[in-house]
Amino acid sequence: MTSHQFYLDELARLVQGELIGQSDLVLVGLSSLEQAQSQHISFVNGEKYLQEARASHAGALIVTATLKNQLNNHHNFIVVDNPYLAFAILTHHFEDKVLKRGIEATAQIADSAIIADNAYIGHYVVIGENCVVGEDTVIQSHVQLDNHVEIGKACFIDSHVTITGKAKIANRVRVHANTVIGGEGFGFAPYQGKWNRIVQLGSVQIGNDVRIGSNCSIDRGALDDTILKNGVIIDNLVQIAHNVVIGENTAIAAKCGIAGSTVIGKNCILAGGVGVVGHINIADNVTITGMSMVTKTISVAGSYSSGTGQFESNHWKRTVVRLRQLADVPLTKIVKQLDHMQAQIEHLESTLKSRK
Template identity: 75%
Template structure:
């Protein structure tokens, strides 16, 4: 991947950890315990990985102090309180950065647009009227930035992204390839059997440190704006409809869909494939498990689910037919009837004995 090397001592310092072993050991990359070789650094995050760690050929390991004591096969360590966080930090050291600067001569930039000196604008990028691109922001090839879009500093916008709808983006925002932000919301007034398009006049406001995956669609608002607050992270193929608002540090896994005007609180986690209807509120600190369908507001923090568990298809068919039958089987009433019958039987039995 990358041929830069770092010595163990320097890497330990970067994560404010303590190193043990050969201070000048040269490491050229991070690797998983299984695939790591002598020039690799790997991390161990929990006791359950101890066997794997003992067997690993990694040149050095990121561990906690207590894990270190159980790894007799190894001699080179970086000891930290949170090995996973240290690993996360070190991935940035070994990442191959885009080192291009300036504006490629094939970019089409409207004269009224303001592009910071240290920004990079890739080949075939098109930037419209009155756009702003901040310092150290990287715009990869083929990006379309429509008029009145503003992008902050140190952002990364990957290829084929479409930014339109007068979207405003904060600093350190990363938007992955082929995502569309600011597209027209799905707003139509039904009248006499036809759909009358409502031109969408709102925008999209994206805070700082937001991350959006590839092939996402985030629509502009109808009148007010669609809002992603600071620190929101979004995976691939996610749909955010017009006028949705998502609170700080909320995470949406791949293939979620949020319908129009719904408000999601802070620090929520929506697992993959979750669907949320429009015009509801979800409180802070809510977790929703994968593929759940959220049809009502959630006012209490907690974990929520819907759906049915996987079965082999044949028993599933039987269960599914009985799910249908539930429409005509009054379960709670049934329970009461059974309780009542039990009482009747017991009464019969005791009366009978008395005789």
């Protein structure tokens, strides 16, 4: 691990921003506006944060040109079009990285495995037959790679991850602690009151620049592969079942569950707690709001929701009672009542017009 310090002009070059102020100001970290001190740099992500920015003790601020003109009490700036993006770029330079390379003595590696010379293999890692670990990849302690698993270049595999099922992982992929990739999918054939296990013969294919959070399960395919395409990002505690395909740059938040053989398009967003049934398709550029249940194919881009919004508890209880009462009334009776009400309204309107 390393510590970092940068001159302000260095940081400006890293984000291709305009430096205003003291070019040789030394900064040792990023910080929020509230917690920043004189040796920190922070960012202002819109006018609603101006009051906090004026009160901040940050040594320098990342701002737009418009915001900079409203912060007369500060003197050191990096001016960019998108402060949040600039902040994201700088986090990579202040990050503590694992710089160690080589293979720890406690690791167990099959003779047929191919490990790049500049990879790092941590303590108690187990790597099976015919595995491949690419250049500059870091594999932390207690990871298990079963036979025929392949990991590309510049990946980070955190502690206690298991990768099995002949999974293939491309370049610059991050997999966080306790996740399982390539485990057996949930496939069973019912017959005469018993569940008959279906052996899962597919694999998992993960593209470039994918991020997978901790405690996730990504199951291998039954016959075809489970596929996560380039740029997919997945939060913690997500279940992805066998033969699911997820398109480029789709984001999936925590506690989502995606059932088998579903195809999700590119640039989609699944908010927290979304459930998706199996064997459906979701188009590109679809957003599913939190705790929704997706029960059928979505063919048109847009935002979709399901479920009932939040109520105060007593209001919720009254609403549930009314829903149950409504459910007990036959639909034909409701339609007749509405027709009767419409007829009465039309009669009243006619009577009022005749009196005029």
